[in-house]
Each structure stands twice: as C-alpha cells, then as structure tokens.
Amino acid sequence: MMPTLAMVLILLVAMEVGVAQPTTKTTNISNTNTTPLKFFCGSNYAMSQTTFFGNLNSTFSQLRSHLSNPGVYYARAHGSENEDAVYGVAQCRNYLSSTECLACFDVAVSILQPCGLANGAHVFLDNCFLRFEDYDQFYDDPEGGSNVEVLELCGNESTSQPITAFNQAVQELLFDIGVATPRTSEFYIASTRQVVGANATIYAIAQCVENVSQTICKNCMTRAYNNLYKCLPSHEGRAINVACFMRYSEFPFFQNNQTVNFTPFLLSKGSSGKFGTTIGVSSSVGLVLLIVALFLWFRRWSKSKAVEKEFKGVRCYSYEDLKLATNNFSEEYLIGKGGFGEVFKAVVDNGIVVAVKKLRVGFRAKREFENEVNLNSNVRHRNLILQLGWCSDGAELLLVLEYMPQGSLDKFLWGEKKGTLNWKQRSDIILGIARGLVHLHEEFHFKIIHRDIKSSNILLDDDFQPKIADFGLARFHPEDQTHVSTGFAGTMGYTAPEYATRGRLSEKVDTYSFGIVALEVISGRSCSDVNYSGAQMEYLLDHAWQLYEKGMHIKMIDEAIDPNEYQEENVKKIIEIALMCTQLVSLRPTMSEIYLMLSSEPQLKQRQISRPTYNVDRRIHIVGS
Template sequence: MMMAILVMFLILFLINPATSQPINNTENNINTPIRSFCGRNPPIILSNFINNRNSTFTEIRRQISSNGVYYARSQSLSDGDSVFGVVQCRNYLSTAQCLACLDAGVAELDRCITGNGAYISFDNCFLRYANYVDFFNNPDVVEDAGFGPLGICGNQSASEPTFRQDVDGMLSDIRVATPKTSNYYVASTTQITSENTTVFAIAQCVENTNQGICRNCINMAYANLYTCLPSTEARFISMGCFARYSVTPFFSDNQTIYITNLLKEDSSKVPVIAGAVGGACFLIIIIVSWLLFRRWKKSKKAKEDSPELEGAINYNYKDLQLATNNFSQENVLGKGGFGEVFKAILEDQSIVAVKRIEVGYEKAKAKVKEEFENEVKLVSNVHHRNLLRLLGWSSEGSNLLLVLEYIPNGSLDRFLWGPRRGTLNWKQRYGIIYGVARGLAHLHNEFHIKIIHRDIKSSNILLDNDFQPKIADFGLARFQPEDKSHISTKFAGTLGYTAPEYALHGILSEKVDTYSFGIVILEIISGRRCTDTNSDEPSMDYLLEHAWKLYENKKQVKFIDETLDVSKHEQHVMQIIEIALLCTQSPVSTRPTMSEVVSMLPNGLSLGNRKLTRPTLIDHDRRIRIASMNKGIHSEMPKERDTKVQLQSVEVYDEVDVMEKGINVDTHS
C-alpha cells in the first residue's frame, strides 16, 4: 500500500496540479469553462473547415438529443479539412442540461478558426474536435491538443478533523469501482461524521475507452485529488477522464451509483479465510496447474505459429469478397510485391481498403504467411496519426486479407511524378515530410518496442484528405531488441531507398529508416524518383549523388521541382535539403535519430559540430548484383527491356527496370 502511495505522489510531481479559484457551479444549467485550447495548425481552406465543423457539431447534437445519451461522436470529411468531433456529458444531467453544455462549448469553440483542432472542458461536459481520427479509438491521444492532465484544488479548507480521512475513503472506493462499471461512471456521497456535511463526488472515463486506460486515468485522478485535501472541492481533467468532489451539491442524492459489489474483491476489510478452505484452494491450484501444464505442452507450437491479433476484427472472407465485388480489377487501388489492394464498401456503407496477400506456389506459402502475420502483429498494436491503421484481417486457408483504413488520395508518388504531379505546394510537401518523421519517431522511440519499417518509400506513404501522410505496408518491418545497436539479417527492401550498410552487409538498425527518409525528402523536393538519372549531365548520376554535387557547388536551387513555387520559402527548402543529406550520411553514427529530425524540421537545421560529407553511394553495377543475389537470379539477365521473370508470385524485372522503377527486393529473414 505504501509503495502505491509513493508512486502516486511521484506522478503528482510530474503533473504539477494547479490551484485556482473554486468554480461556483451549484446549478447544472450554469456552464463556466474550466479549460480550453485552440489548435495552432491552420486549416488549408477555412470555409471547408468551418462547414465540416458545423456539420460535425450538428450531428453530435442530434445524437445527444436522445434521452439517456451522454456520449456522441461524428465526423465530416467533405472537400478536405476533415473534422472529427466528440462530446461527453456527465451522467447526472438531464438531456436538456447536456444539450445546454454542448451548446455552450460550441459557442466557445466557434471562435477557434486559427487551428484545425480545439478542446473545452466544463464541469458538466467536455467537447473536442481535431483533423485526425486517432482519439476516436484512443482517448489518451493528445497530439495537437497541446496539454496534459490537470489537477485543480479549491482555495477553501474544511475545518472538520475527519474530512481528509472520510473523503479519501470515498475517493478510494470510486477509484476501484469506476473502471468496473459498464459506462465507466460513478457518483457517490459521504457524510462527514464530525459535522452535518455531505461531500459529493463523481468520476467518469470517456465511454469509448477500455478498462485498462480508464483504470490508469482514474488512478491519476485519485492521486491528484488526494493532494488537494482538505480543500472543500477539487477537480481533475484529462483527455481520458474527469473527476470531482465538492461540499456543494452538484447532483441529487438519488443519483448515486451503488458500488459495494464492485469493491468486495479489492477491499482490504475482507476477513482472511484460513484452515480447510486455504488447504482446499492450495490443492485445487496444484491440480489446475498440472492440467494447464499438460495442455500448454500440447498447444505450444500452435500458439507460437498464431499471430497476435489484439485490437483487430476478424472479418468473414465472403463478406470482404462481396465488398470488393469479388476482387474486381475496377476496385484495385494499388499493387505491391505480395499482392493487390482493393477498395471495399462494407455492409454498413463504410469504405475500407483490403490488401490481398498472394500465396503463390507451395514453397512460398511459409514466407507469405510470415509476411501476413508480421503485418497483423505490428499494425494492430500501433496507433499514430501518421501510421496507417489496421482495422481487421481474414485468414481462411490460402486467402489472407488485411482490412486497412481507406485513404482516398492514394500514395505520395502519384503527386510527385504520377497523374497529379505539380499539385502539391511547399506547405503541403513540408507537412508530409514532418508527418512521416513523426510517424517514424513513434515507431523507433515512442512505442514500447523499437520497430524498423525497412521499406520507407514514396509509394508506401499515403495522403489523407488534408494531405497528412500515413506510413503504410509493414510487411517487412522488424523488431529491434533494446540491448542491441543493430541486427544482422538478409536484405529486404527497395533498391535506391535502402542504406548502403544494410544493402551490402545486412546490418539493420533504425538508422536504415533514417536513410530512406532522407531519400524520400529528396524525392519530395525534386519531384523525381530516386532511381532516375540526371539525363542533362554526361555523368548520369542518381538522385542522391546529383543532390550532393549541387550542394557542394551551392546550387541546390537547381534541385527543386520546376512545378514548385518556393519564391517565399527558398531558404527553408535549402535547410530541408541539408537535413535530407544529413539523414543519408555514413558512417551510421553521423545520421540523426528520427526524434532529432523531428526537432530539427520546424526550426531549421542545427548541425552543431557535425559536417556534411559525401554520402556512400551504391553504383549501377552493385545495385544489379544486390538484386540478382537476393532473388537468386543469374547475373546475366535477359537484355530485352520489357522482359519479366516470374518467381514465387513476385514480379522480378530486368536490371533496367530495377534501376528505373525501384522494384521491391523482398527476402524474409
């Protein structure tokens, strides 16, 4: 118990509870803002943003108008500048009071036109909107909200000597009970024994959360409120939960929640049962353990071979077949090394992307199944606004399907050298660069394990309606143990994007992704493929070498895409080119981490004592040998430009195509 209290106090030092004047809200029809925030990232087209925000608020209000509905969310995605909105009312309110709080929040947030995200909190409700969907499924996501949890203590202290003890007991019970209720809400009261005073308290987690997140949030709330005692009132506010106590009534006595049954298993007051019952329990444990051990031995291999599918829905194959119109070519969104991606309209009319993994002939099945399970394991547990979200999966025999978030704009390469070339301005291109950096930093440093993507390239970066990037295709991704600086493995990736130490020697670390990211930056700025040669010069340099030579000669401006107007941003573009070249440096230790890159990008390059040197380049002949070695293709490949060799259901192109099209070289370790 002492250890738990110490941990709670440690949390308090990190959160810094604030002290404020107590907010007088004795009547539930009074809504005084406690905390609000307007985002800093401006919308692309203000009129589109306002229309989508109004539409989102209107739909949320319609939902809340139903009796007994305290939580609602909606989204509007028309014409870009998407808006995702959420409201949570306290369960002691009437429908009219909930609507009044919502309307007060909408009126306040209507003034937030400088940013595409905002948040406001009242005692009676909170309202939030943003231009990304992550917090719909994870209320802990703060992203652009810009602030963390907050404790607010009142400025009046109770005179009753037992106040601290009695209120602490009530808050402790609420802490245990709230995550166990069906709607994550508890309202309770306690009578102060020394005086005729009643203390009212509630705790509430956002309804779309899960028990684990709710428990963590309420534990933090309890720790904050405890430090406020003996204040006569206090509040705790965070994205995931809200808690409050006060000697002023703010709900009726008949609105309390019966929680005694929820406390039994956690109560320290339960008497210890000894003797025969204890002995019987011990005997049962021995028997059950023996039976479980036998069962574990029989099923060990099956468990090792099955993917961890937490957080993803297991879809029916026939439903997905129907949703894609029997995988019609008209629905194809793209093609990759291990299959095609289809647009699908589910029964509820929601649009998703379905990736069909092609198994090929018998010898390829094990590797393809490994690719499938690898992607499901990784993506189902990773959530970030710049990473493509896995919605579900289907595995029936050789039919392996991934159900993914649908991104209507498609991949970045379409905007750089495809049919939509020249439509991205510098602000949008920089936003894509920054978003990809944030996504990679999350994979490398902010997730509970380090994940290396291994195949960062323009065709694996998708753009949503607001041109926010989402990193896709985790089939080649690998874990990196915390105690190792790198791992040694066979090469798997795309020539032209892959770091030389990995392509040539199989040395894999997170800096391989950094290198690939640098190459993608050069593509975004130049509007050219990394495998294109500089046809205007006799040297026929690839993109990286061309960029380096222009940098050496202080002529980087010639590197910029001719369709891009950077007259007002030329200096900024020059700095981003330097960051790209820094990401491609050798040795590996001279490359920045992706977290460092994220901090460099907004403020311009800060080299410190580092000096840019000529990157290690993989020439034409080496690229051909790598492609041949990793595919088992004879070095003397067919000379005809259009010749293709079929191997394990993966198209392998001749050396000219490998150079010019950046074909995947996939060998799974």
C-alpha cells in the first residue's frame, strides 16, 4: 500500500518538519492553500505493516465520513483491529463549507503519507488540522500534561497600513478573541476590527481543539497571543499548537458574514450589582442594606478592574508566589545580575518558565513604578522582551518577564560561548536590535529611549533572534548611583558623550550605543577591551576608526567567522553604519534610517563619516615604552 521508497525516506529524514506558509497577499477567500504550516512524524513505528495501514485507513475513512456532514468541523475516530491501534482527530475552521473542509482533510492525509510506519503524526494547514496516535489520551490532553511550545509563523512583509494603528488593532482583536474563545461552546471565534484612521480591516480567528477542557484552551490561547504579537508589524501571522490555533491577516480569509459576536463572552459574570433594588427599603434596615450593597458593589468593581488589568497584559503577581517560585530568591535560581537588580529563573502558572527581575530602586522611583509598568506592558514587538507581569509589595518591586534560555549576547561574543555565532546570525542580530529600537523610538504611541543599550541587555531566543531587555527602566536606576557609573561593566563605553557629560538626552543616545554594540557583534570584542598597537592601547571604537581611515576596516571581523560565510562589502557597509552612529549627535542618523540602510541598501551611498566622539581621551600610552 505504501510505496517502499516513502518508508525508506521516513527513516532518513528528520523527525519533525516545519514549513513556513507562503505569504502571497490575496483576497481570494475560497483559495485553499495546500502548503503545510508544519507537520510531524513520530518515532514509534508500527509492528505490523498490514494491521497498521488497515487501522489507519479505517480511521481516516471514519474521520472523513464525520466531516462530510453539514456543520461538523471536529471529528474523532479509531481503528483498533488487533495490534497497532490508530486513534485520530481532525478539525476544520468553522468558516469552511463541508466541501472545503473535506478538501483540506484530503490534503492533510496526503501530506502525512510519507510518515510511513510511524504510528503518530500531525499536520497543520491554514484551514484544518489532522492528527493520529497509537493512544487515545491525547483527545482530552493534546499536550500530554505539559505546555508544548506554541509556534508563531510570521509573514515576511510588513503591513501596508499605518504601523501604530495597525499594531494596536491587531493586539486588541487578538487579545479579545483569545479571552473569549475558551468561553464559547465550540471553542471558536472569527472576528474583524477596523484600523483606526485607515480604510482597512483586520481578520482574525482563534480555535481550540473542541474536546479539551476550558482550562487547557485558555492556557493555550494565552500562549498563542503572547507569541503571535511578536509578528507585528507583519501583515499576517499564525500561532499553532496541538491544542489551539490563532491567525490574523490584513486580507480577508473568511466572509464578513461569518464572524462570531463574542461581546457576551467578555463580560465578567456577576458584574452587574443590585444597588438600585436596595434603596427603597425603610430607614434603619435600608441603611444597613445600602452599606452592604456598596461593599459588594465595590468588591465586584475591584475584582473587575483587577481582571481588566490582567487582561491588558499587566498581571499582578503576589510576592509570596514569586518568592516560592524562586525558592526565596536563592542563588541556585539566579541567572543574572545588572544595574537594576538580580534576575531569577522561575516556574509560574502551572509550568510557564519566566524570568523574575528583583529591582533595586529608591522611594522616588517606587512611586512611579506601577504607572511605568502599565505603560511598558503594552509595548509588544518581536525584538523586545515581553513583560508578563509585576509585583509591588512594600519595598519589593519585581518584574516578571519572558525567559530567554540562550541568555545574553555578550556570552556569545566574549563569554563562555565565544565564537559560536556565524555571520548570518550576527547580521540578523544587528538588524533585529535596530528594528526593536525603531519600534521604541517611532512606532509606539509615545517615545521610549532605552538609555542603556549594551550587549548584556540583548537577549537571544532559541532562533538567535535578539530581544532588547530593560527598556523603560532607566528612571528606576538606584538613586545613589549615576546612570553611567563604572560599577556597570562596559556602560561607559556604550554611553553617548553628550548624555554622559552634559545630560542631554535624545533618541540619538540609543543610536550611539547601537553603533558600539554593532562593532562588538562584528569583532567579537568588548568595547571596554583594549588592543595593543605599538606604544599605545586602543579601545574598540578607536581601533575601528583607525582601520576605517586606512581602508582596512574588514580586518575588524572576528577571526572565528568563516570567510566563506560573508561578503566583504557587506561587512564593511555595516562597520561604516556603526561608525556613523558614533559621530557628533547632529550627524547621527535616526534608527529608522539605520534600519533602512541595513535592510535595503546593498551598499552605502558615498557619504563622509566623521571621527567618533568620546567621553574622555582614552588613548593610554605605555610608560617607558
């Protein structure tokens, strides 16, 4: 039944295959894309080929029969003749007709055919999902008792709409449907939202596997939302998991009359008080009842506001919970130290791994803490660390952030993982940092200047994409230390001179720091290290400028990088952009200009680059040489 070649191939290929969805813009709603978003073949092979394929075909036949019924979008079936039982589940998006659902199911079956004798596989397409296993527990618990990673797939083009308004519309829509979906009977919502100030509509759906519990659906929706916002400002994005699916696009993929009114599912249960029915009672009894009613109303109102705050992304954690999750902030959970405090790894909310930053701040900063956290919690971008929550308990101020297992960039440049980044990863990191700073400076609804961009504040995800940490925290710096205190390793080398010496703050302060970090990424050297050259020592920026003046700046590149991985002109272009960032403030480009130069210009137009500015004269002559 199964071609021999296919069974041989499955033994040779990797066990998991992810395929990015094509991002061709289209308004053809009926178009069914047959490219899988992701598919997986398990490693548990059947014992009997004949029995297994008989059970598999029986399972597929039953699933197809169920889905052929009008209005049926979810089906379960099994074939258990003798050994090698096969349990299957299929689910279509509710905006499909029965014919379209069956067409997608047939494509899914064909995609899984090369899995051969693997008794366990699944495939995600835009319009449907198919899975089979040799056990039935996955019906009720698709993730097997643990939080399986939610994978986000982002479009490769930015939106054509005004970015700030587009991002806000998408975030609000995804948040609302993520909250409402677990409360619906079918675990499914399709909805739209207008982009403010533009003649544009956002289309989005959210769907959980129909048989799971409301808790599983809610947890999966939360993780899907937290991942999918990273795609912005891409024109489309998807979040996929064996328990749920979420998608948005600025182009329609379902009809306008197929939306679901989810407003009733957003209303808090019991939120309407009965204050008006209490007042008509006679004086003494009425006063007591009035007080009771006011108390109940206030408690409900407070609870409603707390829920509302959490839904906006600002989860308020209790200090005792965070203390317990970090074993009383013990050394074994410590993963980093910095100018703002210590960072601990913790597991919260039934298995979610997070980073808990314990801040050291003064009284003045503490008064501003909650407002600042509320503002920064709305900053969502693929190159910025996500703030999940916070805690304020007396003198204790803590932030709960997404956890980055790879750690900080500096470890890969001159730390224990030195020399492990290739040129593609390094150039992507430089571009990603620039993209994150553009969002802070220009795309958010108010300007955020980081003030402390440095390699230790750049964290890397599993794909080595950079995420800027500690943005918006500069005002919470310890009051007994200046922002450019040498107690913070390397900060003096990153800080723009006009800010360090005269306190002149603008977004160009971050531009200067970005230039320094870019030179570090290219060279694999810290800006505070010195290079001996004859009778003097040169810091990294000095060294880069000296080489540039001689037309030899390609020599800046880290020797650990394979010369076959890069084109010299591209490396020289990025070095020149980095040097532009360190000029006088009036000559520095903005981060949006830098991003454009990095991403779209094959080579720089001829433009003069002036000598970098420094905080102090750092050329140190060796005495007696």
